[in-house]
Amino acid sequence: MISSTGFAQEKPAFIQGKFRGYGENDKIFVNYRNGSDRVSDSVQINRDGSFEIQAELADPVLATLTAGKSPREAQQSGAVQLYLEPGKTKIKKTRPNSIRSSNR
DSSP, X not given: OOOOTTOOOOEEEEEEEEXXXXXXXXXXXXXXXXXXXXXXXXXXOOTTSEEEEEEEESSOEEEEEEEESXXXXXXXXXXXXXXXXXXXXXXXXXXXXXXXXXXX
């Protein structure tokens, strides 16, 4: 029998954002570590530049977001780093290397 005592329960985390200058042909790529697991995911950016990412986390993690048509192109566009934690995080990127973030 395996006991789950000592394991933190994962909770939902959401990033809602808007990256101006990007559109429906672009994606948001997110990378972070969740415990010993390395997580890489992507979501399509909507026509208006908005997107939403959902994750399950036990603890806050440092996440990296990039945007572009491919992971390679996205890495060249500049990364946004933020602490992702259970709950909702809103982020806007209005020009390269300029962000505004708020946790709610």
